[in-house]
Amino acid sequence: GDSVTQMEGPVTLSEEAFLTINCTYTATGYPSLFWYVQYPGEGLQLLLKATKADDKGSNKGFEATYRKETTSFHLEKGSVQVSDSAVYFCALSDGGGGADGLTFGKGTHLIIQP
Amino acid sequence: EAGVAQSPRYKIIEKRQSVAFWCNPISGHATLYWYQQILGQGPKLLIQFQNNGVVDDSQLPKDRFSAERLKGVDSTLKIQPAKLEDSAVYLCASSLGSFAFFGQGTRLTVV
Numbered sequence: 001g002d003s004v005t006q007m008e009g010p011v012t013l014s015e016e017a018f019l020t021i022n023c024t025y026t027a028t029g030y031p032s033l034f035w036y037v038q039y040p041g042e043g044l045q046l047l048l049k050a051t052k053a054d055d056k057g058s059n060k061g062f063e064a065t066y067r068k069e070t071t072s073f074h075l076e077k078g079s080v081q082v083s084d085s086a087v088y089f090c091a092l093s094d095g096g097g098g099a100d101g102l103t104f105g106k107g108t109h110l111i112i113q114p
Numbered sequence: 115e116a117g118v119a120q121s122p123r124y125k126i127i128e129k130r131q132s133v134a135f136w137c138n139p140i141s142g143h144a145t146l147y148w149y150q151q152i153l154g155q156g157p158k159l160l161i162q163f164q165n166n167g168v169v170d171d172s173q174l175p176k177d178r179f180s181a182e183r184l185k186g187v188d189s190t191l192k193i194q195p196a197k198l199e200d201s202a203v204y205l206c207a208s209s210l211g212s213f214a215f216f217g218q219g220t221r222l223t224v225v
Contacts, residue, residue: 049213
């Protein structure tokens with residue numbers, strides 16, 4: 001079945017550091033890929049997505065590129081802020097449009113220190 | 115635009131009791147999902163509705179869990195009887211097709 005593996009946390013960085021959170025996936029078809037974020041006390045919200053190979057999703061300074069050859073969708077940000085502290089979830093949907101249910105990774109807790 | 119509404123926010127019950135959660139999706143969203151998120155893990159899909167029909171309930175423990183979406187709008191998820199391992203956050207989400215919007219969830223503690 002489908003699965004998503006992301007790096008274990010917590011990840012602790014200083015403000016303005018470069019961020020990478022690794023995510024790899026296993027899927028039978030051509031999934032859509034997502035990063036969701038959960039800020040303290042809030043619900044899950046979509047951060048970015050990509051629906052086909054070589055697509056790059058971007059939002060709020062975060063980027064991730066859909067790499068079919070390495071089955072990866074790593075999240076990156078050039079300069080993190082304290083406000084980026086949250087739990088980040090990588091997910092996939094087998095449906096081409098993303099309407100099918102999501103398979104999530106375990107989440108990576110990111111802590112940014114001033 | 116109003117988000118996905120869930121209630122209650124918190125619930126504590128004893129094992130073998132029953133419990134129900136309610137979800138009101140974003141207006142016009144045909145697809146509704148229920149997820150279970152156990153502490154330290156990512157959410158796991160329990161059931162997916164398209165309007166009032168079930169699309170996928172392959173991971174729903176049907177001996178104790180049930181869900182319905184009458185009239186294709188609101189939905190309820192019920193657990194009867196609850197077990198200790200059902201302690202989790204239950205998330206409802208809705209979608210128009212491209213990605214899902216999540217509610218804040220109901221945190222269930224079974225003691």
